[in-house]
Amino acid sequence: MSLSRSPSPVPGGGWSSPGLNISTSGRSSPTRGYSASGTPVMWESARLKTGYPSFSTQRNNGFFSRHMRNISSSLPRFSSSLPHAEKEKEKEKEKEQLSRGRWSVRSVPLLGRLRGIMGRMGKKMKIRLLILLMLLLSIIIFYTTPLVYHWRRTSWLGGGQKFVIILAANVGGGVTEWKGAREWAIERDSVRNKKKYVARWGYELEIVDMSMKKRYAHEWRESWEKVDFIRTSLRKYPKAEWIWWLDLNTFIMEPSYSLQDHIFNKLENHVYRDINEYNPLNISHPLTEPHLDAVSQSPVGDGNANSVNLILPQDCSGFNLGSFFVRRSPWTDRLLDVWWDPVAYEQKHMEWEHKEQDALEQLYISQPWIRKHTAFLPQRMINSFPPGACSENGNDTRIHYDQRDRDFLVNMAGCEWGRDCWGEMYNYRELSYYLNRSLWERFKEDLIALIWFKITGRKVKL
Amino acid sequence: MHFAYPPRKTSNPPPFLPRSSKLPTLRRSRLKIIAIVGLVFIFLVYLISRPRSGHGRFEQHKPSGKPPVVVVTVLDESKYSKEYINAVKDNRIQYAQKHGYQTFFPKVGDYDLKSAPPSWTGVVAMRHALTKFPDCTYVWYLEQNSYIMNPQLKIEEHVMKSSRLEQLMIKDHPVVPPDSIIKTFSHLKGQDVDFVLTQDREGLSSGSFILRNGEWAKFFLETWFDPLYRSYNFQKAETHALEHIVQWHPTILARLALIDQRIINAYSKGTKGAEYKAGDIVVRFVDCLATSPKACETESQKFSQQWRTSFKNS
Secondary structure (H helix, E strand, C coil), X not given: CCCCCCCEECCCCCEECCCCCCCCCCCCCCCHHHHHHHHHHHHHHHHHHHCCCCCCCCCCCCHHHHHHHHHHHHCXXXXXXXXXHHHHHHHHHHHHHHHHCCCCXXXXXHHHHHHHHHHXXXXXXXXXXXXXXXXXXXXXXXXXXXXXXXXXXXXXXXXXXXXXXXXXXXXXXXXXXXXXXXXXXXXXXXXXXXXHHHHHHXXXXXXXXXXXXXXXXXXXXXXXXXXXXXXXXXXXXXXXXXXXEECCCEEECCCCCCXXXXXXXXXXXXXXXXXXXXXXXXXXXXXXXXXXXXXXXXXXXXXXXXXXXXXXXXXCXXXXXXXXXXXXXXXXXXXXXXXXXXXXXXXXXXXXXXXXXXXXXXXXXXXXXXXXXXXXXXXXXXXXXXXXXXXXXXXXXXXXXCHHXXXXXXXXXXXXXXXXXXXXXXXXHHHHHHHCCCHHHHHHHHHHHHHHHHHHCCCCCC | CCCCXXXXXXXXXXXXXXXXXXXXXXXXXXXXXXXXXXXXXXXXXXXXXXXXCCCCCCCCCCCCCCCCEEEECCECCCCCCHHHHHHHHHHHHHHHHHHCCEEECCECCCCCCCCCCHHHHHHXXXXXXXXXXXXXXXXXXXXXXEEECCCCCCHHHHCCCHHHHHHHCCCCCECCCCCCCCEXXXXXXXXXXXXXXXXXXXXXXXXXXXXXXCHHHHHHHHHXXXXXXXXXXXXCHHHHHHHHHHHHCHXXXXXXXXXXXXXXXXXXXXXXXXXXXXXXXEEECCHHHHCCHHHHHHHHXXXXXXXXXXXXXX
């Protein structure tokens, strides 16, 4: 066996030969010598220098206790001149004494050595070392441990557990339409996108199965199941305060926005409760019936953000339930209970194309108690549309996605009706990656690749 | 001056060394601890003061209980004679005065019902009462064709006290007789009940019921008054709408207590439900509704002398 470098002596005796470690014991040099002769001298000196660890209970009181050890340790010691066997015996004795009383330094020679180094080190050096250590520690904490995740999750710290995202997956379940490769790809991308987001901010993710099932003899009620899923999620996550419903064809473009920062920390600044601000359905607001109280007649309810229990975006044709929030409250229980009613359904199901969405609009129009606790978000805060949706009047800054404003989420609403869902999903996914590149990637792609292109005239991918 | 020896030390030296710094706590060895405590303190302040995503709970208005009870009766002046209406009004007012209650007498036609039957007026009237008396504790709807017979009984003690209510509640009983599969809750506490009503032989009776003022009561009345229920042509209008929502919506059923009919809703004749006996709080004239308003007035004659004497005696 050839060696990579020549063997070199090791302080304790023996040889260190890094290339040669094929011996059965796994060691290349006799280390027994270490414990026998090498170390005692070494660690004795270390002990001399620094004394026992500072956290021993001994206090430097009084003259004698302060100086006794120094005096005694400077006296000549004869242990090394003892014959070997006796030395061993003494060592045993000493060990016993040590282990009975104080913490044994002898068992950790490295610590003693370190203390020696620290003792010799200057103050400036110590501070520099401390800064370096802090830097290292924070890198470890922020990049390699789940500490940040748990911080963000804990309800009294980051509060991530208060948010549950419900993602409606497996829409239709392949009953009316064949579920092909594109559909699977959409689902995979959408789910991955939400999973990443949730892992980043410590939220909960509930993926629900919206497959078509015949619940009753004569009807498919798959979109009404929203109500049931919200209810079960509230039960499943007892710490959840807000539930965010998301349709499958959505993509979180800016995963760096937390819901708290984006919306909930300053809820009263972001939402509008007076629907007249944007009112595509022309709902007359506020209610004016004389039998209602002042809060019900007020355009903004009681005006306090605490009373908001339902937050909806509106698109060009009214309420949009592709992305909305509900809050855990007795009010929400009532809404979820009343939302589907057989009498209303019997009278209206022919008119209600969007089922639960139309039912909610109907409730909002006719029920003062619903209005009091409903607020609206500007659509582009949580539900930007691609240019293909709501396109009758061209591009609308209230509705359509704009990458310069770094909108939070894109909802490819209605893409299954004649548009290319997978194409849109793919484009927005790539755009999101492009917009959220790291500094290093920007440096590579925007500078190096550009320079390379200028010089050689060839595009490179780095 | 010159001394042979340096001046002597003072003969009475201070017992302690003078302080090195002014504050004894700021000694060098303690500085570290102070710094750590300070950092922890700043951290705690940060934890407390940072923006909270979960904002406060919604606090609903707590009624102060003035008046404790509002008696609501919808009057139909177009069909009934003035004397009769006045007698009914007088009956409620005297009862209310006795216990410090308030009365509320809206009229049929006061509210826009959108072509729904006039019997729906009672539901809006109750909602209106909650608006007019935001601090009342209970609202008692008592239909016009009835007299309060026993002025001694107070609503909040006779019916709504939670221990009393727990005795009165009919538990695990079909909501709509005789065979609805939806049954009243068997584990309901008295303080959780917001809605007290009775059944007669035909089903739920909406002629006399009590509501506890609060967000739930508003939700319930507004849901009951839903335009889609009004336009549905329920055979018995608001009574059947009530039977419908009670059976389909558990958030309503969970706040409802059925009690024995005679507690708040005795009938003058036993054909449609429990018959009135002396000492009951209320007598209602139900059978006459099918024939004519006049029949009700004659039916009421039997009791008008009775309630006046019992009010005088008490």
